[in-house]
Amino acid sequence: AHRQYSLDSFEIGRKLGKGKFGKVYCARDKATGYVCALKVMEKKELIHFKVEKQFRREIEIQSNLRHPNILRLYGHFHDSSRVFLILEYAGQGEMFKVLRKKGRFNDILASQYICQIASALSYLHKKHIIHRDLKPENLLIGLDGEVKLSDFGWSVHTPSSRRTTMCGTLDYLPPEMVEAKDHDYKVDLWALGVLTYEFLVGNPPFEEPAHKATYKRISKVDLKIPPFVSVEAADLIRRLLQHQPERRYPLDQIPDHPWIVKNRPLWPSSSGGQRRSS
């Protein structure tokens, strides 16, 4: 059911933003009237930065994902000099701009965002994908205020099918090697803890002017949670920011954590919630 798209299929609107490679514009599909986001990248840039292989793999991953908190990739096309990605339009824009403008989020907003991100990460992990680059810059906000994971720099875990074909060599791997694979999943749990802290405090927990100092604070888990952070939120942050990966709080238990339960609205917000029949 994949239509052939070209630049001519769209009316181009305002420029929405730009990233390391390329720019993104609001666009309307002429055939359906559907509003989307068109990301434009110069082929020569992708070649120059030697990212075209990773880029093709990211398109492959992203096109097959269906989750309310993961930005959809509807299709892609190219012309002689550029590659175009047809992306879901996130109507409230970039998370980091909202966070910088507000300074920090209250428990209700932060816990809803974290619960939605945990749901998206859990979906990815079940598909053997780890995100590796969770941060406010890679998050967008949809029209109904829901979070959308948007970054394409994902790395794919060794797919389980590949494991069986390599079974001969796998059998001799020592536990730390096999377990290390699981540790990879758990990098996203650590990042979720950092994100929870940054949403509630306004800056990441181990931030230092010098990189070396930041590394030192991370490896020591030198975590100072300000007194204005609620007891429940501090508990989840501490459970995620565990030095030992296997001790980090599992994603699937996050919806039942007291901080999430306590701050869950009685029903979804008016825009996305039940509509009266009348």
Ligand SMILES: CC[C@@H](NC(=O)c1cc2[nH]nc(NC(=O)c3ccc(N4CCN(C)CC4)cc3)c2s1)c1ccccc1
């Ligand atoms: C996250 C960076 C990444 N971006 C995407 O992929 C992006 C994909 C995508 N889909 N929808 C978007 N929406 C917006 O960018 C947007 C921005 C501001 C908006 N508002 C401003 C405030 N106002 C009150 C409400 C409306 C609304 C939508 C973006 S960005 C990127 C990476 C590489 C190259 C270009 C872009």
